[in-house]
Amino acid sequence: MKFKTKYIAPVGGDGIHTINTGDWRIKKPVLSQEKCVKCGYCLLHCPVNAISKKDGQFTISYSYCKGCGICAHGCPPDAIEMVPEVEK
Amino acid sequence: MNEIKEIRLHGRGGLGTVKAAESLVYAAVMDGIYANSIPFFGFERQGAPVTAYLRISQDPIRPKNRVYKPHAVVVMDPTLMKAVDVFEGIRENGIFVINTALDPKQLNIDPKVKTIVTVDANSIAMEILNNAITNTVMLGALIKGTGWVSLDRVMDKAGELWGEKNRQAVMRGFQDAKVTNL
Amino acid sequence: MQSFDVMNGNRAAAIGASLAKPDVIAAYPITPQTPVVEYLTQFVADGVLESAMSEVESELTAMSMVTGASLAGARTFTATSSQGLALMYEPYFRASTLRLPIVMAIVNREMISPQTVWGGPQDSISVRDSGWLQIYVEDNQEIMDMMIQAYKIAENEGVLLPINICYDGFYLSHMTEKVFIPEQEKVDAFLGRYQPNHIILDPSRPMAVDPLTNGELLMNYRYLHLEAQQNALQVIEETDKEFESLFGRSYGGLIESYRMEDAEYAIITMGSMTGAAKEAVDFARQNGKSIGLVKLRVLRPFPKSKIIEALSKVKAFGVVDRNVSFGWNTGVIYQEIKSALYESGQFMPSIPFIGGLGGEDLTLDMMIEAIETICHASESKETIWLTRE
Numbered sequence: 001m002k003f004k005t006k007y008i009a010p011v012g013g014d015g016i017h018t019i020n021t022g023d024w025r026i027k028k029p030v031l032s033q034e035k036c037v038k039c040g041y042c043l044l045h046c047p048v049n050a051i052s053k054k055d056g057q058f059t060i061s062y063s064y065c066k067g068c069g070i071c072a073h074g075c076p077p078d079a080i081e082m083v084p085e086v087e088k
Numbered sequence: 089m090n091e092i093k094e095i096r097l098h099g100r101g102g103l104g105t106v107k108a109a110e111s112l113v114y115a116a117v118m119d120g121i122y123a124n125s126i127p128f129f130g131f132e133r134q135g136a137p138v139t140a141y142l143r144i145s146q147d148p149i150r151p152k153n154r155v156y157k158p159h160a161v162v163v164m165d166p167t168l169m170k171a172v173d174v175f176e177g178i179r180e181n182g183i184f185v186i187n188t189a190l191d192p193k194q195l196n197i198d199p200k201v202k203t204i205v206t207v208d209a210n211s212i213a214m215e216i217l218n219n220a221i222t223n224t225v226m227l228g229a230l231i232k233g234t235g236w237v238s239l240d241r242v243m244d245k246a247g248e249l250w251g252e253k254n255r256q257a258v259m260r261g262f263q264d265a266k267v268t269n270l
Numbered sequence: 271m272q273s274f275d276v277m278n279g280n281r282a283a284a285i286g287a288s289l290a291k292p293d294v295i296a297a298y299p300i301t302p303q304t305p306v307v308e309y310l311t312q313f314v315a316d317g318v319l320e321s322a323m324s325e326v327e328s329e330l331t332a333m334s335m336v337t338g339a340s341l342a343g344a345r346t347f348t349a350t351s352s353q354g355l356a357l358m359y360e361p362y363f364r365a366s367t368l369r370l371p372i373v374m375a376i377v378n379r380e381m382i383s384p385q386t387v388w389g390g391p392q393d394s395i396s397v398r399d400s401g402w403l404q405i406y407v408e409d410n411q412e413i414m415d416m417m418i419q420a421y422k423i424a425e426n427e428g429v430l431l432p433i434n435i436c437y438d439g440f441y442l443s444h445m446t447e448k449v450f451i452p453e454q455e456k457v458d459a460f461l462g463r464y465q466p467n468h469i470i471l472d473p474s475r476p477m478a479v480d481p482l483t484n485g486e487l488l489m490n491y492r493y494l495h496l497e498a499q500q501n502a503l504q505v506i507e508e509t510d511k512e513f514e515s516l517f518g519r520s521y522g523g524l525i526e527s528y529r530m531e532d533a534e535y536a537i538i539t540m541g542s543m544t545g546a547a548k549e550a551v552d553f554a555r556q557n558g559k560s561i562g563l564v565k566l567r568v569l570r571p572f573p574k575s576k577i578i579e580a581l582s583k584v585k586a587f588g589v590v591d592r593n594v595s596f597g598w599n600t601g602v603i604y605q606e607i608k609s610a611l612y613e614s615g616q617f618m619p620s621i622p623f624i625g626g627l628g629g630e631d632l633t634l635d636m637m638i639e640a641i642e643t644i645c646h647a648s649e650s651k652e653t654i655w656l657t658r659e
Contacts, residue, residue: 001655010384023171024135026100026220067135085167110446114276117448124447126440150545152409152441154631 025067228261286417366401371424388629533562550637625656
């Protein structure tokens with residue numbers, strides 16, 4: 001048999017069904033830095049840890065963001081807008 | 089149509105991909121022919137890519153397998169094109185049915201595809217159903233491109249499952265779909 | 271006229287079970303069995319089914335509850351998969367050794383680890399020696415029909431054993447196709463009522479149920495249990511014939527032979543893989559190969575004589591196992607077939623195949639490859655793994 005793993009037990013990302021949650025996104029959250037009040041609501045509630053705080057600014061990584069919209073829904077100043085993903 | 093026709097449907101959780109395949113099985117059976125459908129789920133949730141496999145034949149269908157060499161591929165949501173290899177295994181002279189607002193020339197189509205069926209299902213679904221659930225519109229487009237099951241049966245099943253507006257959505261998908269032979 | 275509908279395997283199981291009108295249903299949802307519980311709950315809510323439906327808090331409770339209900343004389347139904355079956359193991363064993371004719375659908379799902387939700391009969395095959403009868407089916411019609419036959423077989427006076435109807439997760443449980451629905455009146459007449467005398471919790475007929483028992487007596491019970499398993503061989507065949515006379519469909523009883531009349535080689539399958547294997551047999555026949563197929567329908571009791579008879583003329587055979595037998599370096603069915611043949615003195619070359627684990631497909635190409643290997647076998651081989659290339 002052709003082996004696709006180098007481990008003897010199910011560990012790591014090698015040979016294992018990884019869920020690319022980024023592929024699930026139909027709409028993506030876009031954060032407006034002007035409206036953002038730096039409360040951290042989005043960072044605390046994101047289920048896939050796609051939001052980080054760097055140099056006092058919050059940023060959204062789209063690698064694993066699944067587009068659930070929790071951040072936009074709960075954002076106190078409505079600084080996050082859900083924008084439809086475009087074709088291609 | 090003596091050989092088994094194989095179709096693969098690509099959708100996302102929440103778009104009704106699996107139900108669409110099931111309503112095609114229903115239509116085929118009511119037409120007096122045979123069909124079966126098998127969905128492939130991962131840890132499904134709204135938005136996650138979902139695949140359904142469908143077989144249609146004049147004779148009883150024995151294989152209970154996934155479809156590897158589809159005669160036709162249906163793409164329910166255009167953003168899937170970058171998430172999934174939708175052309176995998178498609179046969180020569182294949183039929184490709186896609187939900188898109190673009191012109192077929194703007195799409196990156198596998199050379200094995202002979203017939204492209206395009207329909208702006210998002211706009212039609214928004215107009216008729218007031219949400220972007222495209223499965224019924226895409227059913228109409230698939231029937232126009234293939235003719236493998238009867239439109240009336242699918243419209244009836246869509247109406248039974250999801251109400252009168254979805255019945256209309258199948259019809260609009262059929263009417264508005266643009267068939268381009270390459 | 272039987273009506274028909276388009277449905278998935280889980281719905282076929284739920285309708286089949288409800289046609290038998292079980293008095294008590296207790297089940298806990300688990301992928302891929304969940305829809306069975308949902309459909310049955312819906313039938314009860316709609317008033318189509320008059321069962322006492324219990325949404326219990328675990329599989330352990332589900333099996334315990336149907337055990338109690340069956341002891342009280344009720345006809346019962348439950349269903350599970352994989353880890354759920356593992357959790358109910360203690361009352362699972364007791365149900366058979368108490369000789370309770372419980373019917374349970376097992377929607378086959380691979381055992382962990384690694385984490386998986388997809389198909390594979392490792393769950394039910396691993397508990398094959400728990401005293402239950404186990405039948406494995408190929409398509410949704412067979413699910414529906416065997417759900418009904420299960421009660422007839424289990425409640426037979428010479429059997430009185432619980433029974434599993436096992437079908438592949440997703441490949442059948444979520445596969446949609448046309449299924450005929452037997453008429454309720456005919457099913458009623460076919461099954462009759464369950465009236466236990468051998469063990470019952472009934473104040474008007476006092477008996478000490480399941481007392482502490484010494485080994486000497488326990489051996490008696492085991493002897494009679496083994497005998498009941500052997501009785502079931504004939505009962506399963508007779509039930510298949512009676513079902514055919516009423517509903518027009520036969521599954522061949524213990525095994526199904528396909529194109530075996532003049533076959534020099536044989537491929538042995540079980541469950542939903544059989545459809546693709548039959549296609550592969552047809553393909554190989556067109557190419558001049560003398561091959562047939564034996565579908566093993568009943569794993570417990572093991573149909574030893576039927577297997578010996580079916581394989582009596584072949585030069586070599588292969589077995590496709592969708593499971594593993596840890597410690598044997600093969601699948602389970604392969605070892606059982608070989609054991610059966612030992613008694614007949616037939617020692618032809620044989621090849622074990624393993625494939626389709628954890629929801630992997632057993633494709634037409636894999637079956638063609640297996641047949642090719644079988645038809646060229648001059649000696650037995652080590653296990654060949656059927657994998658995608």
